[in-house]
Amino acid sequence: MSRILFKKEGRAKFISHLDLMRTMQRVFIRSGIEIKHTEGFNPHPYMNFAMPLPVGTESRCELMDFVLLGGAQAREVPARLNASMPEGIRVLDCWDEKRKFKDIKWLDMEARLFYDNKVSPTQALRDLYSGEHIVIEKRTKRGSAQVDIAALHGGLEITEAEDGAVLIAARLPVQEPALSPAQLISAIEQLRPDLRPDFAAYRRVEVRDSELRPFR
Amino acid sequence: MTPKLERxxxxxxxxxxxxxxxxxxxxKDLSAVDLRVAFCFPDTYEIGMSNLGLQILYGAINEDPGMWCERCFAPWGDMEDELRREKIPLYALESGDPIGDFDAIAFSLxxxxxxxxxxxxxxxxxxxVRRADxxxxxxxxxxxxTSCVNPEPMADFIxxxxxxxxxxxxxxxxxxxxxxxxxGWTKSRFLRxxxxxxGVYVPSLYEPEYNGDGTLRGVTALDGAPKTVTKRIIEDLDSAYYPSxxxxxxxxxxxxxxxxxxFRGCVRGCRFCQAGFVYRPVRRHSTEFLLEKAKSLLQxxxxxxxxxxxxxxxDFKGLPELTDGLLEWCEPRKISLSLPSLRADNFSMGLMERVQRVRKSGLTFAPExxxxxxxxxxxxNVTEEALMNSCRIAFEGGWNTLKLYFMxxxxTETDEDVLAIAELAERVLHCWRQYAANKARGVRITVSTSMFVPKPHTPFQWEAQVSVEEYLRRVKLLREAINSRSITYNWHAPDVSLIEAALSRGDRRLGAVIENVWRDGGKLDSWSDYFSFERWMGAFEKAxxxxxxxxxxxxxxxxxxxxxxxDVxxxxxxxxxxxxxxxxxVITPDCRVKCMGCGANCLLERRACDE
Structure with a gap:
């Protein structure tokens, strides 16, 4: 099994997961790199993504698996794929890998919160997120549940960026009970609606295993 | 991308x-560009990007190093609301720059x-919106x-x-x-x-006059402009730009x-078909050219x-050679080949097998x-015998969904003609019962009808369209005549066809109607989400x-x-x-049987039609 690490940034963050799969399929064809197809009535290239990326979220830590055929070497993959990529998607690395995606435990992410007509409430947000218990309503497929995000996250830092945006960097669990970036930020809406930002932009930074090592 | 747009x-x-x-x-690097063109498609991205003409002309214009042609499509309603609210002018996709600042805005109509x-x-x-402004x-x-073969309804705007x-x-x-x-020319100097x-028609140089009954009395060409404008063709397709x-x-x-x-043009001469007349004369690409382009486009x-x-x-001469050549390249690469616009009369077993080898898609015939x-x-000129023969081949080959299109x-249509559609569908079903390779899977025959729209530059350009009520009566007649559960009947809404008919043979006065509709909120009228018959009727009345x-x-x-x-x-x-x-x-044979002298060959200077 081969794995690529790629980033998806800028305009490309608006490409949906389904469209990304189509795009990757075509990128392989354009690059002339042969990969294994599924068996069956309607064969399609076998590609496995670690965690589908929501539309509008940037990332520099996306992982995707596939099986190389035709003697291509992992080390030549990034340059060949990048030559055929649409703007904003870049393969950073490719290697042979056996580890399963289920070993990913943590996601390091950043949220940038923008306030248009007021000073960024950086300190108020620090106060909110440093509480001993931060209980929010989390909507799931089975209904909604109360969760304490203070007990879930693996570290959280709030700073103010040069452009005045509030930067929240957090380490979030990706397995049940998982906490998504949007859920983390929903604490503001739920607990301090007065601090609700005018816009929030998300970015995935790194994925880690249970030992907190970057998942490679 | 600006933060506002990103949001x-x-x-x-x-x-x-x-x-x-x-x-x-x-x-392109703007410092090397001296003319910026926005190629606009007045429909959604998904429709516009599927348009071959756009892909061709985008590439052709960009061949000129000093011109930068970019794309622009109609936003869906949610995006339009956001653009208007945030006061972001419509922009071109490549640069993100407002198209209002470009040198030319070109629309594909x-x-x-x-x-x-x-x-x-x-x-x-x-x-x-108005050119005068x-x-x-x-x-x-x-x-x-294509719809510019009658430019008059849009003459106030273009x-x-x-x-x-x-x-x-x-x-x-x-x-x-x-x-x-x-x-530093003035606009009027440039237009003249x-x-x-x-091939250029400048509406400001033509002045229509009308008779008391509303028909056209005459058109005056001003300032020495040509009395008629003859459309342009590419005589040798292989030598013209085609994207790689x-x-x-x-x-x-x-x-x-x-x-x-x-190829362009059609040898058939179906009397209702505008494309069949306005794209004449028939000209083709060579098989070598096509195989070369296919490979580079796929790669x-x-x-x-x-x-x-x-x-x-x-009707493409040498289709077997072309499909064989394509499949030789496509099959090992798991690329599928589809062949739309097949005629029911010469749909051959061999051809079907060629298409089928990679992936089997649905079949559509249009007996009309x-x-x-x-x-x-x-x-x-499709005989029932030929149609049944094609159906038999398809059913024997394992197809079990078939669409039949009619108008x-x-x-001259009578109720008997309408009922004959039901009878034909029944016979197709019977054909399936007789010849189906696998009856256990069942069959789905879909009959679709649309309301006939008489178009300019066709033999039916003099004809009246039936009324909406009459169309619906015939729909009901047909619906009641289709009894089998294996046959589904769909009919297209007639109110769109009525407006389409009015616009397609309209004169310059319709500019007011189009503007009224737009001012009343009309846009994306080919989408049922947006089309409003009442809005159009109101706009006609107001005008x-x-x-x-x-x-x-x-x-x-x-x-x-x-x-x-x-002049087409x-x-x-x-x-x-x-x-x-x-x-x-009386039927007219196709151009290959006998040239009937339509006149389109006069557009060719060096070669014969269909050569």
Whole structure:
């Protein structure tokens, strides 16, 4: 099994997961790199993504698996794929890998919160997120549940960026009970609606295993 | 991308259609560019990006190093609301720059129901919709495309029309614009000079006059402009620009595949078909050219499907050689080949097997009329025997879904003709029962009807469209005659067809109607989400015009038509002859059996038609 690490940034963050799969399929064809197809009535290239990326979220830590055929070497993959990529998607690395995606435990992410007509409430947000218990309503497929995000996250830092945006960097669990970036930020809406930002932009930074090592 | 736009895009549906940045888009260094062109398609990204003409002309214009042609599509309603709220002018996908600042805004007008979107896009760009209100040379607003064979309904909004094929013509117009811009010409000086380019129609240089009964009395060509404008063609297709690389959308579009154009024009002469007349004479690409282009397009796009495009694919001379050559390359690469526009009469087993080898898709036949009598009237020379033969081959080959397309309201149609559609569908079902390879899987036969729209430059351009009520009566008649559960009947809404009919044979006065509709909120009228019959009827009333005058009126033999100023090659006298033949039920053989002298061959200077 081969794995690529790629980033998806800028305009490309608006490409949906389904469209990304189509795009990757075509990128392989354009690059002339042969990969294994599924068996069956309607064969399609076998590609496995670690965690589908929501539309509008940037990332520099996306992982995707596939099986190389035709003697291509992992080390030549990034340059060949990048030559055929649409703007904003870049393969950073490719290697042979056996580890399963289920070993990913943590996601390091950043949220940038923008306030248009007021000073960024950086300190108020620090106060909110440093509480001993931060209980929010989390909507799931089975209904909604109360969760304490203070007990879930693996570290959280709030700073103010040069452009005045509030930067929240957090380490979030990706397995049940998982906490998504949007859920983390929903604490503001739920607990301090007065601090609700005018816009929030998300970015995935790194994925880690249970030992907190970057998942490679 | 500006932060404002970025925010908007997180709120709208399918944002990837508004970002640009797709693979193979063309980006140029502005310091080396002296003419900026926005190629606008007045429909959604998914529709527009599926348009072969756009891909061809985008590449052709960008071949000129000093010109940068970018793309622009009509936003869906949610995006439009956001753009207007945030006061972001309509922008081109490649650069993100407002198209109102460009030198030229070019619209592709393929169908009448896109007209209101032209006005809406100009308005979103901050450009006055009426040409009279645009006094500066730039942005020049011009348009081309099939529906421009009657440019008059859009004449109030468009500075100039390019008629026929644009590979050379568009560049001639743009080069003249570059010169005019460099030398500081006025807009009127430029337009007068542009009118001397063959294929250019400048509406401000033509003044229509009307009779008391509303018909056209005459058209005065001003300032020495040519009395008629002859459409342009590319005589040798292989020598004209055809892309080797296609822009690959990052989001799914309607025709998400490589499109290979085999030939232009059609040898058949179906009397209802506008494309069959206005794209004449017949000219083809060579098989070698097509195989070469197919390979480079597939390789550079990564598409896994290629489709052959033309008005009647099975009439392509050398189709077996072409499909064999394509499959030889496609099969090992798991690329599938699809062949639309097959005729039911020469649909051969061999051809079907070729398509089937990689992936099996649905089959569609368009007999257009149910009875042989009416098929003879419209010159759709498909016999029932040939159709049944094709169906048998298909069913034996394992196909079990079949679509049959018909029109209701064709000239001379009687109730017997309508009922014959049901009988034909029954016989197709019976054919399946007799020959199906696998009956256990069942069969699905879909019958679709639409209301016939008489079009300019066809033998039926004199005909009246049936009324909406009459169409619905015939629909009911047919619906009640279809009893089998294996046959599904769909009918298209007639109110859109009525408006389409009024617009397609409209005159310049319809500009007021189109503008009324747009001011009343009309746009994207080919989408049922947006089309409002009441809005159109209200707009006609406000303009003091009656849609039936345009749609439901039989024209007199000698009537002057608004589109007579446009010469598409086929002569009006020939169309009149074809109309008489229709009423006599006399069929006209296809061009390869006998040249009937339509006149389109006069557009060729060096070679013969269909060579």
């Amino acid at each position: 908007i895009l997180t709120r709208v549906q399918k944002p990837a259609r508004y970002t640009g940045g797709e693979y193979n888009e063309i980006v 393929g169908y009448e129901m896109a007209y209101t979107s032209v006005l809406n896009m100009l308005d979103l760009a901050g450009v006055p 645009r006094t500066a040379l730039t942005p020049l607003v011009f348009a081309g495309g 500075d100039l029309f390019v008629l026929g094929e644009g590979e050379e013509l568009d560049l001639e117009v743009l080069r003249l614009l570059r010169r005019a811009k460099g030398e 000079a542009a009118a001397d380019i063959e 690389r296609a822009i690959v959308p990052s989001t799914e579009i309607v025709h998400d595949r490589v499109v290979l154009e085999l 550079s796009s990564g598409y896994e499907e290629i489709t052959l495009s033309s008005l009647s694919t099975s 009329a149910g009875s042989q009598r009416l098929r003879d009237v419209i010159n759709k 209701l309201g064709l000239p 003091g015009l009656d849609p039936d005058f345009y749609a439901a009126r039989v024209r007199g033999d000698g009537e002057l038509f608004p589109w007579d100023v446009i 090659g086929v002569r009006k006298a020939y169309l009149a002859r074809e109309r008489r033949a229709a009423y006599e039920g």
